[in-house]
Amino acid sequence: MSKVFFSVAVSVDGFMAPEGMKLEHAHDPAYKDWMAQWMELQQWAFHQQFFRENLKLGKGGETGPTNTFLQQIFERTGVSIMGKSMFSGGEHAWPEEAPFHTPVFVVTHEQRQPWPRPGGTTFYFVGDPETAMRQAREVAGDKDIRIAGGASIIQQYLNAGLVDEFWVTVPPVFLGGGTPLFAGIDREKIGLELGEIISTPRVTHVNYTVTRR
Ligand SMILES: NC(=O)c1ccc[n+]([C@@H]2O[C@H](COP(=O)([O-])OP(=O)(O)OC[C@H]3O[C@@H](n4cnc5c(N)ncnc54)[C@H](OP(=O)(O)O)[C@@H]3O)[C@@H](O)[C@H]2O)c1
Numbered sequence: 026m027s028k029v030f031f032s033v034a035v036s037v038d039g040f041m042a043p044e045g046m047k048l049e050h051a052h053d054p055a056y057k058d059w060m061a062q063w064m065e066l067q068q069w070a071f072h073q074q075f076f077r078e079n080l081k082l083g084k085g086g087e088t089g090p091t092n093t094f095l096q097q098i099f100e101r102t103g104v105s106i107m108g109k110s111m112f113s114g115g116e117h118a119w120p121e122e123a124p125f126h127t128p129v130f131v132v133t134h135e136q137r138q139p140w141p142r143p144g145g146t147t148f149y150f151v152g153d154p155e156t157a158m159r160q161a162r163e164v165a166g167d168k169d170i171r172i173a174g175g176a177s178i179i180q181q182y183l184n185a186g187l188v189d190e191f192w193v194t195v196p197p198v199f200l201g202g203g204t205p206l207f208a209g210i211d212r213e214k215i216g217l218e219l220g221e222i223i224s225t226p227r228v229t230h231v232n233y234t235v236t237r238r
Contacts, residue, residue, distance in 0.1 A: 027165040029158075031172040031179050032098050032192040033206065034066050034228075040203035041066075041176055048113050065198045069227040070095065081120045091225050098192070102127060103168025104161045108178035109133035112148065122146075125173075128164050130157040132178055154181050176204045184211045188235050190220065196228045214238055 045057025054060030
């Protein structure tokens, strides 16, 4: 059966997006310095060959353990689920051939027709996390279901007991504020077991299995 997982980058102080990174400031990267902070959080990925090719950023890049990590995350993913904020930020930033190449369910209050992109990604807009998960299970096949983000959607699936395991990639960066990855986790219900750790010069990738208390 498909596993449900997520894999995100998080600052050492626990934030997955800088404070100023909001849709209303998408075209003002100087607002609270959000773009520079986002790049500090994500620059490790921009050095990787797989990430560069998938986002059409050009050839070249590193081919070490982090590149392998990113490729394996991609290959195990049969379908993704994301929140509307992550989608809205990516809608204008992703290349026309969006980097998922699978169905993607966007959890949102907005009603919208499916949005197919060249290269196999189709975004489907659904009204609640339960419906998104049910539909994702129907199309995942023998691959896994990735909760792509952002924080709100990850926290809801974690607290619902629907996440099997996750990876956090931690670059040596403080953001000092922003969107906390793990706000409001119900520690009465959700526990963790430490899994694999991949340590590289740029980042540490840490895997956790989620347990139900
Ligand atoms: N560091 C990383 O690796 C990483 C990865 C992914 C994303 N991110 C960042 O995370 C940020 C977004 O995270 P976020 O927590 O602000 O937002 P989010 O989880 O992406 O989306 C939240 C939005 O989704 C919709 N939604 C959430 N729960 C819902 C429910 N139960 N029913 C219906 N609709 C629901 C609502 O939008 P509507 O009411 O408008 O429909 C809500 O405002 C972005 O800045 C993104 O770039 C970072």
